[in-house]
Amino acid sequence: MKSKTVGLVPTMGALHSGHMxxxxxxxxxxxxxxxxxxxxxxxxxxxxxxxxxxxxxxKDLETLKKVNSEVIVFTPSVEEIYANNINAQKFDYDGLEHEMEGKFRNGHFDGVGTIVKQLLEIVDPHKAYFGEKDYQQLLIIKKLVEKNHIPVEIVGCPIERENNGLAMSSRNERLPSETRKKASFIFKTLLEAKEKFGTESALDVTNWIKEKFKQEPLFDLEYIEIANADTLEPIERKRDNEKYRAFIAVYADSVRLIDNIALN
Known part of the structure; x- marks a missing residue:
């Protein structure tokens, strides 16, 4: 397929405007x-x-048809991908996998690496597209491609949000409608944190976010981390030439939601 340029969009379905x-x-x-x-x-x-x-x-197939009637949809079965061995390969992402999501989701990024590597090898695209909502995953996939010498450009795309600011996610479909409305609180808090980050220390901003969530019983804060945008290492003190992001994971009605925001 290299005679034409090929773009790959890997998804887990339940497609929404972010995927589109x-x-x-x-x-x-x-x-x-x-x-x-x-x-x-x-x-x-x-x-x-x-x-x-x-x-x-x-529904996903209908949605895709409206955006690009010529899109090729690849829907493999678990057996096609894993045969009789549903296990992840082990990957070393130079430490990116040990931060944030890696601390709370055991083996998650091995699973991500296993499927993404297979999809890249099967489709052999020029470019592959991933959303920045899963920012840690985006950096990990870039590292996977670099370390395995896979000839593809990984393209990160901005977070798409619902009208109330909630980051679009397939998991949002599982939220009760009232909770989904109130989940605007997550992004509003990140926006306020971004403002505070200009004049306050990372520790003060982190503690402020934790206090805000203590006052919102609907949401259970799993973590809030302010980290270097390139290495994902938690910030010790701000440096003028470094970029930082805030990363958050929250449970709402047992549904796990993640989001992040560039702070500078």
């Missing part, structure tokens, strides 16, 4: 676009979360 923004960008930059839809079992550390993950294949 990736498909639109891939369509604008390539002759052919492949969208994979595969709920990858090896990146779930929670069996219940895997079972409850939303699956709307027919």
């Amino acid at each position: 923004s990736l498909v639109k960008r891939a369509s604008a930059e390539n002759n052919l676009v492949v969208v994979s839809i595969f709920v990858n079992p090896t990146q779930f550390d929670n069996k219940s979360d895997l079972e409850k993950y939303p699956r709307f294949l027919e």
Whole structure:
């Protein structure tokens, strides 16, 4: 397929406007676009979360057709990807995997690396597109490509948000409507934190966010981390020539939501 430029958009389905923004960008930059839809079992550390993950294949196919009628949709079965061995490969991402999500989701990034590496090898695209909502995953995939010498450009795309600011995610479909409205609190808090970061220390901003969430019983804060945007290492003190992001994971009605924001 290298005679034409090919763009790959890997997804787990339950497609929303965030996914469509990736498909639109891939369509604008390539002759052919492949969208994979595969709920990858090896990146779930929670069996219940895997079972409850939303699956709307027919609806997804209709949604894709409206954006790009010529998109190629790849929907492999678990057997096709893993045969009789549903286990993740082990990967070394130079420490990126040990921060944030890596601390709370055992083996998650091994599962991500296993499926993404396979998809890149099967589709052999020129470019592959990933959203910045999963910013840590984006950096890890770039590291995977670099260390395995895979000839593809990994393209990060901005976070798409619902009207209230909630980062778009397939998991949002599992939220009760009232909780989904109130989840605007997460992004509003990150925006306020960004303002505070200009004049206050990272520790003070982190503690302020923790206090804000203590006052919101609807949300259970799993972590808030302010880290270097390139290495994901937690900040010790601000340096003028470094970029920082705030990363957050929250439970709302047992649904796990993540978000992040550039701070400078």
